[in-house]
Amino acid sequence: MDSVETPNRAESRAVSAVSVEGLVKTYPPVRARRGTPAAPAVRASDRIGLDVRQGEIFGLLGPNGAGKSTLVRQLTGLLRxxxxxxxxxxxxxxxxxxxxxxxxxxLGQESSALDELTVGLAAETTARLRGLETAAARAARDEVLAELGLEPLAGRPLKKLSGGQRRLACVASALVGERPLLVLDEPTTGMDPHARRAVWAAIDRRRAEQGATVLLVTHNVIEAETVLDRVAVLDRGRVIACGTPGGLKAKVGDEVRLELVWRERAPVEIPEVAALGVTARASGRRWTLRLSPQEAREAVALVTGGPAFAALDDFRLATPSLEDVYVALGGRPEGTNGEPGEHGEPGGDGVEGLVKA
Amino acid sequence: MVVDAPPGAGAVTVERAAPAGARGAGAGVNGPAVLAPRARLWPALGAVYRAQLSRARVARIPLLFVATFQSLGIMILMRGVVDGGAEARAVVAGSSVLVVAFVALNLLAQYFGQLRASGGLDHYATLPVPAASVVLGAAAAYASFTVPGVLVTAVAGSVLFQLPLGGLWVLVAVIPLAGAALAGLGAALGLLAPRPELATLCGQLGMSAALLLGVLPAGGMPLVVQWVRDLLPSTYGVEAFARTFEARPDWGAVLLDLGVCAAVGVLSLALATRAYRWAATR
Incomplete structure (x- = not known):
């Protein structure tokens, strides 16, 4: 054992679980080779500062390429x-x-180290490699499989499972054996709502019973709003905002978001609709508008009554979401790189429109 | 309750006493969090070995058949060329060790190459497990996969070329020692290759070298090729095994050959362990 394990005075004053200051990571430029074009140097972390308190569920939110995973790899000692x-x-x-x-x-995004193991053996082996003795590792395995409802799949290799089930098995391996800090890179990707709930319950239990701190990477805005205590929004390697979801939403004021989905096309021959269209962000049949509550009420009245209603497929009225914060802060909106947005899932605070038959 | 003491982890030493009142959750006002214990070398090695061996059921059995049939095919082919004597002994020994080269060198290079490329090493790198446990556990498992194939090849070859079966017990030493040398080399290749395709290529080339230089009788080879043959760790396994087919084996020479295998094994596994550390914390 090396002597550096002894705490030094400066370190011992720390009160936060994770404290990051002035973090910079630049990937060197890639020279062009056959088949691969040249790429300039990328500053994936650009003077990032963060402070995660103990017992907190802290989120890192941002689109693909924002630098979330690079940041997490530096926090886990994988990247210098x-x-x-x-x-x-x-x-x-x-x-x-x-x-x-x-x-x-x-919990990284890759499962290739575990893919050929059965769910039970993946959890047990991980527990053993986390320093547990055989009996303790088996007990921890049984506990975490029961907790996540994985017992029926315990004997199946990860490779043979569906994406969401495989992800759940990886979560089981990450949670087995006690640790005061959990760093989870998009833990619920591909999971059904039932599995998601099991994961959040398991994480919450570790926070309540063990005082665990959770650092979570996500680009799922809905999830972020419902489970996170605080969130840092990353864009192009910078933290562009940090605070509670509610606090961040307050930054965009009291504007509400109105989404309209037209059946075939917007009925712009109706002058009021055409007027709305001037301020709308249009994406195919979908219009997104940011309006004051009064304007939103008038707009809803307009599209749900009279001739415009015939052209309307669906609408949704929502208070500002983290995504709005994100756009308001100058980040690239979710879904602009061809990703499905977060609209498919029922939101926490949205007013759902009537889906017309 | 501190992080150091998961239930049942009694044998693990707590490296630093927990500050009074510090919860598992960490620093608090009392200083840095207590570090959880490391996994110890041998238990972790056992866990990796067991996990890797279980992969055999899923993924490795078809490849083991390929390895064995390849060696059997080569022996049948050589049956028409070689009459007996030293050449026959070299063919049977070379074909048997070729199974080890196929699995331990070629397949392990592919496994680590793919693991590194896909980011799978992160899983091990974020667990407190000694590098040697991961590398030795995987190498030992791959060497173990070769046992049935080597036995089938050696017995079939001895029957085919009418060689005595009495010396086959030496495989108890040849398989682990040649396995260690070749698996270490394979793991190092897989971990150091910048791209997984290169790891696969190097593994294939290494296996081809073991095939050509191990199975073909050494006598007629040009001097340069004989030097290359001397550099290849599988050669010593082949020679040790081939000597035991003789009517009165020179056990001193057998021991010397096995000693070279063992020394190369230690070196190549040490290299593989360093390669793993380097690849895991790039």
Whole structure:
């Protein structure tokens, strides 16, 4: 054992679970080769500062390529930052990246290390490699499989499972064996609502019973709003906002969002609809409008009565979401890179429109 | 309750006493969080070995058949060329060790190459497991996969070329030692190759070298090729095994050959462990 394990005075004053200051990571430019075009240097972390408190569920939100995973890899000791400091539970992870594995559990986006194992063996082996003795590892495995409802799948190899089930099995491996910090990179990708609920319940239990801190990467805005205590919004390697979901939403004022989905096309021959269209962000049959509550009421009255109603397929009125914050702060909106947006899922605070037959 | 003491982890030493009142959750006002214990070398090695061996049921059995049939085919082919004596002994020994080269060198290089490329190493890198446990556990499992194939090849070859079966017990030493040397090499290739295709290519080339230089009798080869043959760790496994077919084996030479295998095994596994550390914390 090396001597550096002894805490030093400066470290011991830390009160936050994760403290990041001035973090910079630049990926070097890639020279063009046959088949691969040249790529300029990318600053994936651009002077990032963050402070995650103990016992908090803290989210990192942003589109693909915003630098979320790069940041998380630096927080887990997998990637060395060019500049800046990373303190996790009072330990300097830039100087001692090897300590990360003894402080935190990490769920990456890849499952290739576990793919050919059965669900039960994946959890058990991970528990063993987290330092548990055989009996304790088996008990921890049984506990986490029961907790996540994975018992019926315990004997099946991960490779043979559906995407959501495989992800759930990876979550089981990440949660097995106690750790004070959980770093989860998009843990619920591809899961059905039932599995999602099981994951959030399991995470919440670790927070309540063990005081665990959770750092969560997501680009699912709906999920972020419902489960996170605080959130940092990342864009192009920078933190463009940080606060509670409610606090961030307050930043965009009292504007509400009205979404209209037309059956075939917008009935712009109706002058009032044409007027609405001037301020709308149109995407195919879908219009998104940001309006004051009064304007929104008038707009809803307009489209749900009279000739415009015949052309309307669906509408939704929602108070500002994190996505609105995101757009208002200058980030690229979700869904602009061809991703499905977050509209398909029922939101927490939206007023659903009547889906007409 | 502190993080250090998961239930049942009594044997694990707590490296630093928990500050009074510090919860598992970490730093608090009392200083840095207590680090959870590391996984110890041998239990972790056992866990990796067991997990890797279980993969055999899913993924490796078809490839093991390929490895064995390849060696059987080569022996049948050589039956028409070789009459007996030293050449026959070299063919049977070379074909048997070729199974080890196929699985331990070629397949392990592919496995680690793909694991590294797909980001799967992150899983191990964020667990407090010694690098040697991961590399040795995987290498030992791949060497174990080869056992049935080597046995089938050795017995079939001995029957085919009318060689005595009495010396086959030496495989107990040849398989693990040649397995260690080749698996270490395979793991290092897979972990160091910048792209998984290159890892696959290197593994294939290594296996081809083991095939050509191990199975073909050494006598007629040009000097340069003989040097290459001397550099290949599988050669010593082949020679040790081939000697035991003789009527009165030179056990000193057998031991020397196995000693070279063991030394190369230690070196290549050490190299693979370093390669793993490098690849995991790029």
């Amino acid at each position: 930052p060019d500049e800046g400091s990373v303190q996790v539970l009072g330990h300097d992870l830039v100087r001692h990246p090897e300590r990360a594995s003894r402080l935190l559990a990490y």
